[in-house]
Amino acid sequence: MPDTRISELVRMWISGWVVSRGSSDPIDEPWGWTIDVGQPQHVARHVLPEPSEADVRKIVAATSAPGTWLKLFAEEQAVLPWAGPGWRCDSPGFLMTCHLGPEHPEVPAGYTLTSWTRGGVGRVLVRMPAGHFAARGQIAQAGAHVVVDQVETAAEHRRQGLGGLVMRTLQSTAYEAGARTGVLVGTPEGRALYSSLGWTMHSPMTSLCYEPSAAAR
Structure with a gap:
């Protein structure tokens, strides 16, 4: 069964993230959410709080736009093989919360x-x-x-x-x-700082970006 707690925390994160970045409202999907970001290197992102191989492969097969991102709340080694050529793995993230x-x-x-x-x-x-x-x-x-x-x-x-x-x-x-609650996705560099301030880590996040030119190199 999916961890509904992680799904709730991810939903909390994106609800503030879209305000912070001025992005579109999240579009509900069976597997999570799609967000239009509208930047040349970050056209849109698909956010999957509990990614499955079938869902990731389906999204990958339907993706042709460079600058499309996948935000997968799972370990890199588990989800990277599902993406295939043309998908670049970015720095990992960590979903964290704190009582304010x-x-x-x-x-x-x-x-x-x-x-x-x-x-x-x-x-x-x-x-x-x-x-x-x-x-x-x-x-x-x-x-x-x-x-x-x-x-x-x-x-x-x-x-x-x-x-x-x-x-x-x-x-x-x-x-x-x-x-009364803080939510963030931190970098490896930031994780130690946030932990020292009382933040708790709940899930890793793998970031994949579609760069089809990379597959040709």
């Missing part, structure tokens, strides 16, 4: 923090006093939960506590807005 509470982060010396909300998306920007970029992140709220997205720290500013500053600021903003 009040946060009171301090800005490290030598940095400034700016935050704002527009179009339902809250953003945090950390810079040096002269304006140089150091770190950023954003959130989109969907009901009682919030989705954290695009958290990034410049290479030269890592290990200064800025990732934690961004996350705690976003979590505090979400809590003050009434959200």
Whole structure:
């Protein structure tokens, strides 16, 4: 039987992700959801919370548009053989959640923090006093939960506590807005940070992108 808990968490994630990225509303499919993203290298994505070989092969057979992505909540070694030639495996992701509470982060010396909300998306920007970029992140709220997205720290500013500053600021903003659960899909680099902040990992996510030219090389 499918793990309905994972399906629910993935649905929570995409409901905020489409707001954060300005994508189309998710289209319900028997196996999950399709989202039109509308970017040259990311035309659309098919999200499968409990992927089966039959469903993945059916989607792959019907795909001809480069820049189509599959987001499969399973281990790479299990699902990659189902895709075949032309599908590139991107960096793995990790579906994580966190119970939100009040946060009171301090800005490290030598940095400034700016935050704002527009179009339902809250953003945090950390810079040096002269304006140089150091770190950023954003959130989109969907009901009682919030989705954290695009958290990034410049290479030269890592290990200064800025990732934690961004996350705690976003979590505090979400809590003050009434959200009580945080959801994200993190990178391998971000997973350690999120775990240290109390986030729990529920499922791996494999990302595959259709690049037919790659099959010819």
